[in-house]
Amino acid sequence: MANKYIVGVDLGGTNIRAALFDLDGKVVSKSKASTGKDPLQVLFKLLESVYAPNAADVAGIGIAAAGLVDRSNGIVIKSPNIPKLDGVNLKSEIGKHYKARIVVENDANAAAYGEKISGAGKNIRNFVMLTLGTGIGGGIVFHDKLLPVAAEIGHMSINAGGRQCPCGNVGCLELYASATAIIGNTVAELEKGGSSILRDFNNGNFYKIKAKDIYNAALEGDPLARNVLREAGKGLGIGIAGIINIMSPEAIILTGGLIGAWNIYVETAIKEASRRALKELYDNVQIIASTLGDDAGLVGAAHLILDRNS
Numbered sequence: 001m002a003n004k005y006i007v008g009v010d011l012g013g014t015n016i017r018a019a020l021f022d023l024d025g026k027v028v029s030k031s032k033a034s035t036g037k038d039p040l041q042v043l044f045k046l047l048e049s050v051y052a053p054n055a056a057d058v059a060g061i062g063i064a065a066a067g068l069v070d071r072s073n074g075i076v077i078k079s080p081n082i083p084k085l086d087g088v089n090l091k092s093e094i095g096k097h098y099k100a101r102i103v104v105e106n107d108a109n110a111a112a113y114g115e116k117i118s119g120a121g122k123n124i125r126n127f128v129m130l131t132l133g134t135g136i137g138g139g140i141v142f143h144d145k146l147l148p149v150a151a152e153i154g155h156m157s158i159n160a161g162g163r164q165c166p167c168g169n170v171g172c173l174e175l176y177a178s179a180t181a182i183i184g185n186t187v188a189e190l191e192k193g194g195s196s197i198l199r200d201f202n203n204g205n206f207y208k209i210k211a212k213d214i215y216n217a218a219l220e221g222d223p224l225a226r227n228v229l230r231e232a233g234k235g236l237g238i239g240i241a242g243i244i245n246i247m248s249p250e251a252i253i254l255t256g257g258l259i260g261a262w263n264i265y266v267e268t269a270i271k272e273a274s275r276r277a278l279k280e281l282y283d284n285v286q287i288i289a290s291t292l293g294d295d296a297g298l299v300g301a302a303h304l305i306l307d308r309n310s
């Protein structure tokens with residue numbers, strides 16, 4: 001075929017990113033804009049800015065979208081972070097303007113495939129990726145291929161009597177181990193009067209605390225911050241143990257801002273998982289950090305064009 005390029009788009013709640021890759025996976029051009037009120041319009045602007053001058057050179061456009069997707073029809077079923085996209089058929093909307101093959105995949109799934117293409121999963125046949133951020137997403141690579149399943153690992157319950165999750169379940173993993181959970185638990189502890197250097201952050205307004213502030217406080221030895229991160233790590237470890245028992249992967253790859261807190265949050269998770277998972281399975285798994293970071297979704301979405309026939 002005469003195609004020289006593939007396009008990847010990452011549709012997130014905060015930013016939309018697009019990139020043109022050559023067939024060796026090298027970035028030719030790249031662009032980013034805030035998602036704003038009209039994500040489709042932003043998407044078209046970005047596509048226009050990165051697209052190859054000769055449209056016939058582009059093999060296709062791969063879209064990584066936050067939320068549940070119908071990958072066979074290219075529809076975003078439900079996107080809690082970008083409600084404007086609920087029910088939108090991206091394949092047909094984009095198809096009106098671009099005569100290229102269009103693939104739509106969930107963002108965490110695309111990120112997992114990106115790590116397979118050129119990241120931490122490159123030489124690993126079977127792994128599970130967890131994206132640790134505002135929520136927790138998952139993606140599964142099995143026998144070198146991205147499994148076309150939901151992999152909504154953040155909504156796996158780790159506590160039968162736990163809090164209500166907006167998804168309808170109770171005690172979901174992301175209610176315990178996401179950045180949102182870590183911030184919420186820190187604020188709750190501070191409201192109770194717990195002493196912490198976090199009180200001095202943001203001019204004393206602890207409602208503005210970010211996950212990074214909590215990690216930095218923990219690094220300085222702050223007991224409240226350390227405790228919150230350890231509790232979140234335990235939750236993550238319970239989730240990881242479940243994944244190991246079900247999938248027996250060779251690796252669990254972790255990504256997202258929270259992995260900056262590796263030596264407290266992730267180390268606690270690893271310890272918890274080692275206690276809970278079947279020993280024979282745990283012994284064969286490595287828990288590692290992603291190497292592509294924010295680019296994983298873009299890389300994965302674009303390369304799915306070459307991997308999928310539909």
Ligand SMILES: [Zn+2]
Nearest residue numbers: 155165167172
């Ligand atoms: Zn849930």
